[in-house]
Amino acid sequence: MSSMADIPYKSLVQINRESATPVFRQIADQFIHFIQRGYLIADAKLPGTRALSQLLGVHRNTVIAAYEELEVQGWIKSLPNKGTVVLHGFNNRPLKIQSSQSAVINQYPQQTGFHFEQTNILDNPFEFSGCEYVLNDGAPDIRLLQMDDLSRVYSSNLKRKSNRKKLTGYNQEGSEYFKANLCNYLNLSRGLHISGKNLLITRSTEMSVYITSRILLSEGDLVLVADLSYFSMNMIFQKNGAVIKTVPVDREGIDVEAIADICRLHRVRMVYITPHHHYPTTVTLSAERRIRLLQLAAEQGFIILEDDYDYDFHYNKSPVLPLCSADTAGMVVYTGSFGKSLAPGFRTGFLVAPENLMAEMRKYLGIIDRQGDILMEQALGEMIQEGEIHRYLRKSLKVYQERRDYFAQLLQTHLPDEVTFEVPTGGLAFWLEWNKRPNLLQLSKQCAQNNLFMPKTLLYQNQQLAAMRVGFGSLSFEEMEKVIHILQKSIDL
Structure with a gap:
């Protein structure tokens, strides 16, 4: 049997007083981990409730509740004249706990123990940023909603x-x-x-x-x-x-x-x-x-x-x-x-x-x-x-049409030589083709330094084309002005 000295309960059992999980459940769950991972084997004797409560610094009734939970789940059994023992688990010698394991024993495995096929086709292409201004490919403005x-x-x-x-x-x-x-x-x-x-x-x-x-x-x-x-x-x-x-x-x-x-x-x-x-x-x-x-x-x-x-x-x-x-x-x-x-x-x-x-x-x-x-x-x-x-569509379409027209006006005023575009008859995005074909990845990095995030999924560049899909629907007039200003500033650098 494993003795009480074999298991450093005081260092292994981690109690989080801020957790919504009751303390007795935290103790019970960790004992189950010890059994499942082979640190406590079948017939191993557990410490008495008074001794364990002193080790863990909890009330004895908390330990009693933890043992009752373990017994209800079928992991342990209180036997007359023998104390509390583990019912199910490994039947060989318990695994030895190294001192370095104490802090990580409850961590979930970082890798599988089996092989599986991995693919890069479905790698997440979306990016996120903490910039104040963020471009998208034509999302509506949730601020217009009547929640x-x-x-x-x-x-x-x-x-x-x-x-x-x-x-x-x-x-x-x-x-x-x-x-x-x-x-x-x-x-x-x-x-x-x-x-x-x-x-x-x-x-x-x-x-x-x-x-x-x-x-x-x-x-x-x-x-x-x-x-x-x-x-x-x-x-x-x-x-x-x-x-x-x-x-x-x-x-x-x-x-x-x-x-x-x-x-x-x-x-x-x-x-x-x-x-x-x-x-x-x-x-x-x-x-x-x-x-x-x-x-x-x-x-x-x-x-x-x-x-x-x-x-x-x-x-x-x-x-x-x-x-x-x-x-x-x-x-x-x-x-x-x-x-x-x-x-x-x-x-x-x-x-x-x-x-x-x-x-x-x-x-x-x-x-x-x-x-x-x-x-x-x-x-x-x-x-x-x-x-x-x-009714929602009628209200929102009026706003989006005003935003489309204002965004087109800003482009014509501030970037007339840089971009070519046609005012879209529908949707929530413009297609902008850059006349001088700048390096769009470099442009996006420069914009990020000026607090404007342009995800790579909006950028289209090859030997014949340098273009962007830019959503206007989610931008207010003031935000549009700031976006155009940052683009103008970044392209001139």
Whole structure:
């Protein structure tokens, strides 16, 4: 048996008086660690409660409670005339505790004891900074949100008795009420003709594309993306074994004839596009190319994965309807996000596809998101039905259009020779091409020294191009002025 002298309890048992975990539980948990790691073996005798309480500097009743917890969990047993002994554990000699182990015995292992395949494809590309001013790729301004109204809608749904039964079980199918309202919303705003059978609710666009890729792509499948494309989606395609080939983009969007040329030489499985406002350049796919792309997909049998990431943000005219609205051959899988003008916690993703594909997609959703978020979906459905979403959009669009125009004015006034751009007809970002092609990484470092953070994911540079995607939606007029001033100052250095 291990004796009391074998285990330096006083130095090994660490008690945190500030922790929310009761002291007796802290002691019990650490004794379990000693047993599981082989420092206390089966039949090892534990110190008496009085002796251990003196060693640890705690009340005896605390130790008694710890021993009772260990006995309830089946780790120890109090035996008549023998004291308290360990019931389960290693049966050989206890591991010897070195003096250097005392401080680290409760630390979690830093590395696995087994081999696993590691990948750099999914390395997190996002960066963070403590700079006062931060650029993004077109995020909305959460300061514009009516949080009280959002909280009220959510709270009322939480309190509603009719919702309680829905919250007691799993619901991978999502709220039928929300799906019905979202279908109406999409049909009215985007010219679709869908029912709930064509709709899948997800957590984000990334989840939607991941599910689509898992079902529709196999190892070695050829996926075409724009020459400049959204990096997160490329990561997903590559992780699923697809081969990515890029297609040029011009002022009319992705070059559809270049896609046709590739189809003559290779079997294309999927074309990923952001036709409403191409990411990152913001150009809109022309009507002629839309018709040609749908025809080509039907002829060649490839899937069009249409990502409509910012459809709700348009200023000068009615938005161009998605390709999905004109698809009669079932070649388009349509994805987007709902509630982008709301707080991140109130947003959701969605997928639209023919019924047979949707049935398969629901199987995958049932594995990765079986629980769903029925309460949030009920709240969002209510906001659609009561017209709250339209009111939020009308209010926010007016502000964003004013910010877009002011940002364009600042660029024209302060950086007329440095950048070329077109005022975007929608979305929350500008595409700026630098005329003199400065080193953008060096520029970003210089801006950081002046308290402006420009993430690498916004920078696009090669031998022919030096450009940036710069979001304006999250910046006030004063912040825009400061950003332009820092850019002007940094580019002159």
